[in-house]
Amino acid sequence: MADWLAFRVLGLQPGSRLGEAVAFFAYDGPKVLLLLGLVVLGVSFVQTFISPERTRDLLAQRTGAWSNLLAALLGIATPFCSCSAVPLFIGFVRVGVPLGATFSFLVSAPMVNEVALFLLLSLFGWRITLVYAMTGVAVAFLSGWVIGKLRMESHLEPWVMEIPFEPSVATAGPSGLSARLAVSAEAARDILAKVGIYILVGIAVGAFLHGYVPAEFMVRFMGKSAWWSVPLAVLIGVPLYANAAGIIPIVQVLLAKGAALGTTLAFMMAVTGLSLPESVILRKVMRPTLLAIFLGVVAVGIVLVGFLFNVLM
Amino acid sequence: MRIEVLGSGCAKCKLLAERAEEAANNLGLAFTLVKVTDYPDIVARGVMSTPGLVVDGVVKSQGHVPSVAALQDILR
Numbered sequence: 001m002a003d004w005l006a007f008r009v010l011g012l013q014p015g016s017r018l019g020e021a022v023a024f025f026a027y028d029g030p031k032v033l034l035l036l037g038l039v040v041l042g043v044s045f046v047q048t049f050i051s052p053e054r055t056r057d058l059l060a061q062r063t064g065a066w067s068n069l070l071a072a073l074l075g076i077a078t079p080f081c082s083c084s085a086v087p088l089f090i091g092f093v094r095v096g097v098p099l100g101a102t103f104s105f106l107v108s109a110p111m112v113n114e115v116a117l118f119l120l121l122s123l124f125g126w127r128i129t130l131v132y133a134m135t136g137v138a139v140a141f142l143s144g145w146v147i148g149k150l151r152m153e154s155h156l157e158p159w160v161m162e163i164p165f166e167p168s169v170a171t172a173g174p175s176g177l178s179a180r181l182a183v184s185a186e187a188a189r190d191i192l193a194k195v196g197i198y199i200l201v202g203i204a205v206g207a208f209l210h211g212y213v214p215a216e217f218m219v220r221f222m223g224k225s226a227w228w229s230v231p232l233a234v235l236i237g238v239p240l241y242a243n244a245a246g247i248i249p250i251v252q253v254l255l256a257k258g259a260a261l262g263t264t265l266a267f268m269m270a271v272t273g274l275s276l277p278e279s280v281i282l283r284k285v286m287r288p289t290l291l292a293i294f295l296g297v298v299a300v301g302i303v304l305v306g307f308l309f310n311v312l313m
Numbered sequence: 314m315r316i317e318v319l320g321s322g323c324a325k326c327k328l329l330a331e332r333a334e335e336a337a338n339n340l341g342l343a344f345t346l347v348k349v350t351d352y353p354d355i356v357a358r359g360v361m362s363t364p365g366l367v368v369d370g371v372v373k374s375q376g377h378v379p380s381v382a383a384l385q386d387i388l389r
Binding site: 048051052053056079081083084086087088090091092094159163164165166167174179182183186190284285 | 320321323325352353355356357358359360361362363374376377378379380383
């Protein structure tokens with residue numbers, strides 16, 4: 001179908017750069033979008049049973065490294081939108097969730113989210129998915145643990161602990177089957193509308209790389225032998241903001257073109273886990289020192305993951 | 314009746330405000346609708362996931378946008 005569109009309808013030459021790019025684009029676009037719609041529908045339904053309030057209450061009684069691990073794991077399944085990062089952060093800290101565990105959650109939630117995992121699974125198989133999930137949780141766990149050990153509580157903006165606060169209870173989610181289904185269907189539609197553009201741009205970039213960038217170039221700059229490519233990929237990825245669904249088409253092409261797995265994983269984690277807009281939002285609750293430590297610790301963790309996999313695989 | 318829509322101005326918050334207004338109008342309620350956009354004010358109402366809906370000081374929904382029909386049940 002995609003070949004037919006590219007080579008027959010548009011009259012492009014098979015093997016030509018533009019032809020291969022268009023074929024790739026036409027094949028991947030509908031597939032990824034359909035897959036994403038189904039995944040979000042299912043996941044949103046399950047998530048109507050999980051709320052940030054419950055996650056918060058589960059974490060509130062914990063201390064030590066366990067709280068970081070649990071927070072990193074709960075981050076995978078708990079619905080999270082970076083637009084409510086600030087109220088969530090305050091809600092966690094004020095009911096007594098350790099600061100380190102709050103950070104573990106904040107790293108893991110956008111980076112190792114269910115949409116990313118399902119897409120990775122359907123496009124790359126279980127091995128890469130498992131590697132991504134485990135290392136993502138490890139980065140979230142470790143960076144939160146380090147921040148906890150540094151005792152940075154005094155580097156929060158004072159208003160965070162001072163404003164009047166009353167913890168809400170987790171009773172305000174949708175209830176009843178039809179309400180849950182309605183919310184999930186709407187979530188799927190929303191994400192497709194919003195993320196669809198991202199994915200299409202991602203696929204377009206991917207298609208360009210696929211059609212125009214020679215494989216030798218990629219191997220040279222993102223292959224195993226180029227050790228500096230891991231920190232570079234993280235440095236490029238941190239300010240970029242795309243959610244997991246948008247970055248995956250690019251990841252697909254990078255891998256197919258011979259980029260090393262560690263470098264590619266590091267790039268994906270940096271793009272999804274850290275972003276400039278989220279940093280600006282988080283600056284409202286923490287002083288620059290803490291924000292810098294947060295970004296630094298997570299970035300270092302991601303670089304280590306990249307190195308580890310380039311050495312192992 | 315005082316209806317407050319909590320959220321820092323994301324698309325979902327706008328949608329919730331529109332639907333809440335529609336639902337209240339359908340019911341023929343006398344109401345004022347207020348958008349609460351400052352983080353300290355949102356947190357002070359005890360809402361962690363936006364968008365949130367607070368009616369006469371009570372948190373009625375958070376983290377999702379209920380349908381107009383569901384909002385009518387909430388407001389009734």
